[in-house]
Amino acid sequence: MRLKDKVAVITGASRGIGRGIAELFAAEGAKVAAIYRGSQAAAEEMVNAISATGGVAKAYQADVADLAQVKALFETIEKEVGPVDILVNNAGIIHDDLFVRMDPADWAKVIQTNLFGTYNCCHQIGFPMMRRRSGRIINISSVAAEFVNMGQTNYAASKGAINSFTKALAVELAPRGVTVNAIAPGFIETDMSAAVRNKAGDMIEKMIPLKRLGKPEDIARAALFLASADGSYMTGQVLTVDGGLSLGPVGGK
DSSP, X not given: OTTTTOEEXXXXXXXXXXXXXXXXXHHTTOEEEEEESSOHHHHHHHHHHHHHTTOEEEEEEOOTTOHHHHXXXXXXXHHHTOSXXXXXXXXXXXXXXXXXXXXXXXXXXXXXXXXXXXXXXXXXXXXXXXXXXXXXXXXXXXXXXXXXXXXXXXXXXXXXXXXXXXXXXXXXXXXXXXXXXXXXXXXXXXXXXXXXXHHHTTHHHXXXXXXXXXXHHHHHHHHHHXXXXXXXXXXXXXXXXXXXXXXXXXXXX
16 A cells, blocks of 8 residues: 555545545545535545545545635644645636636635635645655646636636646755645546536547546546655656647547
């Protein structure tokens, strides 16, 4: 088991990519603290599924955009589970619209959850990890940070900022043995991406060189690499996992 007895905090863990990461980390021996904001039933079902297979997981409710809630959350996790070894900042939202008609509240919500949520969680565990001279931080970004779509100025801005934040934080924490990396997924089969996928239809798969949508477990495997000893010499990187989508138009059928 590559993560035996490691304490892993995963935000947005009740479904989609977060759930995929939580389940794989637990299967690899980690003690998983699964953070959710509103999907209590889904979070509890996921924890029960992990427990049924012999894994260790516990669900915690918190809005990562709220610094006070995040501070209380990490204090509770440390008391109940232990010092955090791995942090996966996966919580994220979308509120798509063309910029000229985008509601300022929708801009703020996306930035607050995606970017400030990442900051809030990193701020709570950065110093403890430095003090222990050990830790893994994995931020979930998106190919949308570099390969933009119409109607996603807020989302692209938040993910682009996460990429830059990842690199800058990696430089600061590296001397103390803490790695900071990001994963940029492409089109993944999740509830959050459903609206975009349904709108584009079959065109999405035709755009992807591997000719299929990604699955949460595709991202989970990349996260496992970064969280384990296998990724110990990798920091400040944005790992793209998109089936080749970011390569641009390619030939072939």
